[in-house]
Amino acid sequence: MKKTALYFGIFLAIIMLSVSCVQQxxxxxxxxxxxxxxxxxxxxxxxxxxxxxxxxxxxxxxxxxxxxxxxxxxxxxxxxxxxxxxxxxxxxxxxxxxxxxxxxxxxxxxxxxxxxxxxxxxxxxxxxxxxxxxxxxxxxxxxxxxSPSVATKYKTCENNFIAQLAASINFAKSKKVNPVEYGKYIGSLHANGWQPKDKDHLKYFMDGYKWNMNLFKNFRMETLEQSDSMVKAKTKADWTHLSAGEKFYGVDSVEMNEWLKAAWTVIADHLNLDYKQEQDGNWIVFTVSKK
The missing domain is CATH 3.10.450.50 (Nuclear Transport Factor 2; Chain: A,)
Structure with a gap:
């Protein structure tokens, strides 16, 4: 009987402890x-x-x-x-x-x-x-x-960052500002956050470039040439596949590429680097080098 009472007491204590531990x-x-x-x-x-x-x-x-x-x-x-x-x-x-x-x-x-x-x-x-x-x-x-309709209509551009890029370009147009100039402005704002802790600004730029561009869906980059003072590479993402005349939110791939070129040029200059970019089919070919 005493054992039964003891077991019951232990069981009751466990139940009460469990209940008290449950967050209301x-x-x-x-x-x-x-x-x-x-x-x-x-x-x-x-x-x-x-x-x-x-x-x-x-x-x-x-x-x-x-x-x-x-x-x-x-x-x-x-x-x-x-x-x-x-x-x-x-x-x-x-x-x-x-x-x-x-x-x-x-x-x-x-x-x-x-x-x-x-x-x-x-x-x-x-x-x-x-x-x-x-x-x-x-x-x-x-x-x-x-907004799945965007992905449905633009099957090669299922990416909100492209929509945001297009919105930025459209905003510049609505204010009658050259999108390239607006790209430079955005690049200058963004450049303030690029503060390398070491002296290898070229590596820092490339790491940042890949990190940012990787936010676009299906981003790819292939290095063509590389040395201690320069990198030449080609990249593409979904928006580069837009056919001639096709637009995404009213913006074509040429406008997007020019906007990005302007922004990256300013950021590179902030790091004392030169940035050159050209179009090669669906690829963006760029060269960044130390000044």
Whole structure:
């Protein structure tokens, strides 16, 4: 009898301990909306550092048509590119946010705009938040677009970065600005973030070039010549396959190539490098060399 009572007491204690360890769920929508407000303000002010500060140090983001991007440095680069490629405003709408202790799961909707409030993308997202030092920060971030029609119509251009590039060029046209000049302007803004820690600016440029261009779907690069002072290579991505006269969001491949050429020329010059680019069929052939 005593053994039975002892076993029952142990069993009851285990049950009570298990129940006490279960985190009770709670609606934390207001807190998450406040955290999202900080993200939105940072993004709309084109401040990638402040955007990155909204993520935990071990955060991961899962963009469509892209590899997993992990850590502050990579996330900072990702959003920096998005800002310089024409995304000027983001709107986030929290549908629900349920907290479990220091963890919260949010479901929501997003909209991305270019200048003059031109909508370039909208979709849905799920974010896992973690509370650190009494502040909610993003730990996992995944989203996808609601616009499959773009991928259907342009089967060789299933990439939102191409849409953003086209939106940037269209914005320049709407303001009666030469897209090439606008590409130089964007390049100058982007160049400020290129701060090599070592003296090999050529390698730094090539690493950055591959990282940025790899954001475009089916990016390929082949090195043609290489030395300590120069690299000649050819690249292509989905938009380079557009046939003559075919346009993506009203922009053809020639305009996209000229825009990118202008931007890369400015970035290379910032690193004391020369950048030359020409078209060879579906390939972009470029040479970057030390001055």
């Amino acid at each position: 769920s709670a609606d934390v929508s207001k807190d998450i909306e406040k955290a999202n407000k900080a993200f939105i303000e940072a993004f709309n002010q084109s401040n990638p550092d402040a955007v990155t500060a909204c993520y935990t140090s071990n955060a991961k983001i899962f963009p469509a048509n892209s590899k997993i991007i992990e850590g502050h440095e990579a996330i900072n680069k990702y959003w920096s590119v998005g800002m310089t490629m024409g995304i000027k405003k983001v709107i986030l709408e929290t549908l629900s946010a349920i907290g479990y202790g220091n963890i919260a799961i949010e479901e929501g909707l997003y909209k991305l705009y270019a200048d003059n409030d031109q909508l370039i993308d909208e979709g849905k997202y799920i974010v896992t938040w973690r509370k650190e030092s009494a502040k909610w920060k993003i730990e996992r971030d995944i989203w996808n677009t609601n």
